Amino acid sequence: MPDLLLEFFSEEIPARMQARAAEDLKKLVTDKLVAAGLVYEGAKAFATPRRLTLAVAGIPVRQPDVKEERKGPKVGAPEQAIAGFLRAAGLSSIDQVKVQADKKGDFYVAVTEKAGRPAIDVIAGIVPEVAKAFPWPKSMRWGEASAKAGALNWVRPLHSIVAMFGPETEEPDVVPFDVGGVKSGDTTYGHRFMSPAPIKVKRLDDYVAKLDVAKVVVDPARRAQMILTDAKTLTFAQGYELVEDEGLLAEVAGLVEWPVVLMGSFDKEFLAIPDEIIRATIRNNQKCFVVRDPKTAKLTNKFVLVSNIEASDGGSAIVAGCERVIRARLSDAKFFYDTDLKTRLEDRLPKFEHIVFHEKLGTQAERIARIVALAGHLAPIVGADVAKAERAAQLCKADLLTEVVGEFPELQGLMGRYYAEAQGEDEAVAHACEDHYKPKGPDDMVPADPVSIAVALADKIDILTGFWAIDEKPTGSKDPYALRRAALGVIRLVLDNKVRLRIGSLVDRHLPVVHSSQDAAHKRQHTGGIYLGSPHVIVSNKIGDRSFSNEALDLLSFFADRLKVQLREQGARHDLVDAVFALPGQDDLVLIVRRIEALGKFLDTDDGKNLLAGTKRAANILRIEEKKDNTSYTGAPDGKLLQQAEEKELARAIGVAKTEADAAVSREDFASAMIAMSKLRPHVDAFFDKVTVNVDDKALRANRLRLLNEIREATRAVADFSKIEGG
DSSP: EEEEEEEOOOOOOOOHHHHHHHHHHHHHHHHHHHHHHHHEEEEEEEEEETTEEEEEEEOOOOOOOOOEEEEETTTTTTTHHHHHHHHHHOOOOOOEEEEEEEEEEEEEEEEEEEEOOBBBHHHHHHHHHHTTTTOSOBBBBOOGGGGGTTTOOSSSSSEEEEEEEEEEESSSSEEOOOOTEEEEEEEEEEOTOOOSSSEEOOHHHHHHHHHTTTTTTOOHHHHHHHHHHHHHHHHHHHHEEEOOOOOHHHHHHHTTTTOOOEEEEEEEEGGOOOHHHHHHHHHHOOEEEEEOTTTTTTTTEEEEEEESOTTTTTTTTHHHHHHHHHHHHHHHHHHHHHHHHOHHHHHHHHGGGGSSSEETTTHHHHHHHHHHHHHHHHHHHHTOOOOOOOOHHHHTTTGSSSSSHHHGGGGHHHHHHHHHHTTOOOHHHHHHHHHOOOOOOSSOOOOOSSHHHHHHHHHHHHHHHHHTTTTTOTTTTBOTTOHHHHHHHHHHHHTTTTTBBBBHHHHHHHHHHHHHHHHHHHHTGGGGGGGOOOOOOOEEEEEETTEEEEHHHHHHHHHHHHHHHHHTTTTOHHHHHHHHHTTOOOOBBHHHHHHHHHHHHHHTTTHHHHHHHHHHHHHHHHHHHHHHTTTTSSOOOOGGGGGGGHHHHHHHHHHHHHHHHHHHHHOOOOHHHHHHHHHTTTHHHHHHHHOOOSSSSSHHHHHHHHHHHHHHHTTTOOGGGGSOOOO
């Protein structure tokens, strides 16, 4: 079957847009092909700085013929209705339709056959539609045509379009169309400087081979691999080691069509500043890779750059130009660093009083004060020194006001550690300045030092509590304040370090502090500082033996959702998280996970599966009968009304199981609690096998329903079985 080769050749496409644009082109074109009935075998998309390319293999020569049946009015219907039906079907006579019978009688049915169009004609209509509606993040118009209605918007001026269609065994044809005044053809162009002449192409393999000769590597993955291999070889040959950078590699591969790897150097005096500043300077300003000494793991005064041309002088001029720029940028970075060292971190803090963190949550100074108080409270819980935790919390945001972080925001936290160490702070305090942002993602390291744990938890819990207090929660895919990441960070900090922390209680303890900042922020928004609002009222709901505010309950639900995500990646069932969180007062994440683990193991056993089925059966009967009777069958059953041996044994077994399970739970021995519950299984089975619940005797029926409720209540010692799927 025929293949399609499509290329849009333009001025330079920004590297950050290329991968997305290639995928968009593939999806938009192939979706329209399928919608038109042209089901293909495979598609590949490529991008270079000057072209977007799509190859679609195995497209049918033409669309399939389509047969449509349109049901009309009943036989014998008014002539006006029949005439309207014929017009809608594109027919002129009733003789052109057939009569079809169904349950309601005989109906006219119009059968029309639509011949499929040649695929090349369909493609000629599809591609201009895709081009005119292409979703570039930013686009432009150019030339005289830009003022005309319907002018093409493209990321950069479009020069040519290749559109070839045909089978491998024959010469392909040009797919004829016009986009913004640019006509499709069979001509592309090679490297801008080394091979700019026009090139006639036919299909993908021919296209790739000819562009290779013309100094263009079409596949971005291949360009990236060439860069990585050549850079490693070059650095290894000189006794160095390349510092790999996946993000930078992808970006550089999008900046060149013919990668040429070169090495440059800078003055050794710049090695006196931290390696991360050197790397950020060279990476951000010149898109170059840094090099380290494998013996010391420290950076050397070398760097690797990637040129887009094979220069006649071997790249000497290119390297010299890059060295000049890097020397100037490193001079600036060294000046920033040296300047920062002249001011102590705590001396920067007063400026935070004039920087608003959020209009409803006050200034950065108020936020820091909240973190200090919270870190001091958390320090004994996590085994940290209170004074060190409070000192670290006080200093942890100070580097945001430094020159280096202003230039390289990605170094926040890290520079705080460097500056804290330089001014002689305790090592735990210095490391907490860096680590309090962690973990930043699922693969990031979790701090293990107690001081770092205290400050990291304080930072994340403050931001979560704050935005919950002002009702700025994540919605759908929107999470502008990274609250999901903060919640996952709390979960990982707590679980990895086995921190016994009552999240709900902590949130309620911190809420008044947050509301105080909120009130102060509100006051500042009123003329003369007069506050006209009313005091905050924390509405509480009591669950079990614990009371939580509405904000805390809602935030706990959010943690439950995040915990599901975390545990699902580890193979745990999400319904078990719901079953445990549904119990009263569950805000200790370590205990929750231990319950979930024990519950999961229990439900994998026959006893667990059967008890779950019995409990669900009891719950279903209760739900139906309680709804019918408009009452709740709670409270202990009357022992005098227990008649059959099976219900007496079940009542006795429930009492024993509850006692044993409650004792085990109080010892935090959830495995033993599950074992205690498993002893109910034969008695529940026997009860349902021998005892009739809905008997005529109302008192006896009510008593047996209360006994079913006892089954439900007994299992709640370990989990709410009604939340568990299956059974």
